[in-house]
Amino acid sequence: MNNWEEIKKQPRLRDVNRFQQNVLKAIEADEKNHSKMVWWRIAASVIVLLAVGSFTWLEFETYTLRTNILVLDNYSKKAPELDMQCQYQINDLIESLKKAGFIIDSRKNAIQFSRQDVEQLKDNNSEYISDIKQFLVVVKEIYPTKYEQFSAGEMVEFNAWHLQKDSRLCDWIR
Amino acid sequence: MEINQLIHKSQKGDQNAFGKLVLMMGDYVFSVVFRLVNNELEAEDIAQNVFVKAWQNINKYNEAKGKFSTWLYTIATRIALDHLKTNHAQINLPNTIESDDDIEKDLDLKLLGELLNTATGHLSPQQKLVFVLRDLEEMDVDEVVQITGYSEKKIKDNLYVARKKVKEVLSKILKVG
Numbered sequence: 042m043n044n045w046e047e048i049k050k051q052p053r054l055r056d057v058n059r060f061q062q063n064v065l066k067a068i069e070a071d072e073k074n075h076s077k078m079v080w081w082r083i084a085a086s087v088i089v090l091l092a093v094g095s096f097t098w099l100e101f102e103t104y105t106l107r108t109n110i111l112v113l114d115n116y117s118k119k120a121p122e123l124d125m126q127c128q129y130q131i132n133d134l135i136e137s138l139k140k141a142g143f144i145i146d147s148r149k150n151a152i153q154f155s156r157q158d159v160e161q162l163k164d165n166n167s168e169y170i171s172d173i174k175q176f177l178v179v180v181k182e183i184y185p186t187k188y189e190q191f192s193a194g195e196m197v198e199f200n201a202w203h204l205q206k207d208s209r210l211c212d213w214i215r
Numbered sequence: 216m217e218i219n220q221l222i223h224k225s226q227k228g229d230q231n232a233f234g235k236l237v238l239m240m241g242d243y244v245f246s247v248v249f250r251l252v253n254n255e256l257e258a259e260d261i262a263q264n265v266f267v268k269a270w271q272n273i274n275k276y277n278e279a280k281g282k283f284s285t286w287l288y289t290i291a292t293r294i295a296l297d298h299l300k301t302n303h304a305q306i307n308l309p310n311t312i313e314s315d316d317d318i319e320k321d322l323d324l325k326l327l328g329e330l331l332n333t334a335t336g337h338l339s340p341q342q343k344l345v346f347v348l349r350d351l352e353e354m355d356v357d358e359v360v361q362i363t364g365y366s367e368k369k370i371k372d373n374l375y376v377a378r379k380k381v382k383e384v385l386s387k388i389l390k391v392g
Binding site for chain 1: 230233234237238241242245246249250255258259262263264266267270271
């Protein structure tokens with residue numbers, strides 16, 4: 042065999058068995074690393090999803106709140122100014138409704154109740170029952186559709202901000 | 216066990232079978248990589264990476280598309296070329312290579328090997344790759360096309376320039392010597 046052939050055959054691994062062991066170890070380490078990476082990716086995806094979800098929810102809530110405020114603002118612009126006495130009376134009424142446990146969402150100021158709730162308060166001889174009866178008279182006269190729902194045993198909902206600005210309530214509360 | 220059986224077993228996740236493939240192909244992969252990077256330690260590291268990469272992608276190997284060795288060389292040359300591109304300015308002389316022959320013959324061969332490596336160290340990565348595959352590993356043009364993805368013309372052009380440069384460098388060194 043000439044020198045050229047020898048040179049061409051020259052580069053060989055020093056220890057092919059050790060090389061094999063190193064390759065297998067590297068593969069094992071790589072697979073462990075890969076499975077760790079998979080878990081990290083899952084965790085990162087969950088965090089991103091949660092972040093995006095929270096942001097979307099917050100955006101939606103802000104939108105709802107902003108819409109409510111706009112509606113209220115428009116309503117208050119249209120509604121005539123209420124005198125102080127009337128304002129106090131309406132606030133007292135709403136306060137009684139709150140104390141009776143009818144406010145379901147303090148942020149949106151939503152008052153929600155059903156016939157069953159009122160009957161339960163009657164049974165318990167609640168101190169707020171007279172205020173609630175008065176409110177039901179108002180509802181019957183001013184919001185007949187809601188009163189029909191109430192009579193049918195359905196849940197009815199009012200926005201306390203709207204009630205505070207509705208001058209018609211004053212005539213009936215007095 | 217036949218190489219195809221080992222490949223099939225490896226594709227099913229049998230690491231022992233893949234280990235046997237490493238034993239069978241280790242020297243060949245190391246040889247090509249060593250010719251390209253001219254450094255034994257780096258070549259061993261790269262060859263190791265080649266087999267890790269091969270294990271990760273073993274299911275992508277399709278017998279019908281070509282030989283396993285060609286597929287393995289493709290991975291090896293890509294990794295080695297990337298290495299060369301990032302370390303192009305560096306021309307390394309090889310570390311000592313073990314040989315069972317007598318010391319005198321061994322020294323002569325080492326010297327010749329080093330001269331060759333010095334000469335190929337002056338080639339561009341593409342020229343070196345083509346020169347190593349064609350002239351040192353004695354692969355046919357089709358196989359080199361498959362491994363490198365270069366056209367036949369590009370291979371011939373690079374080989375022509377590479378041979379010329381190697382010849383020039385070797386004659387300069389030998390004249391000086």
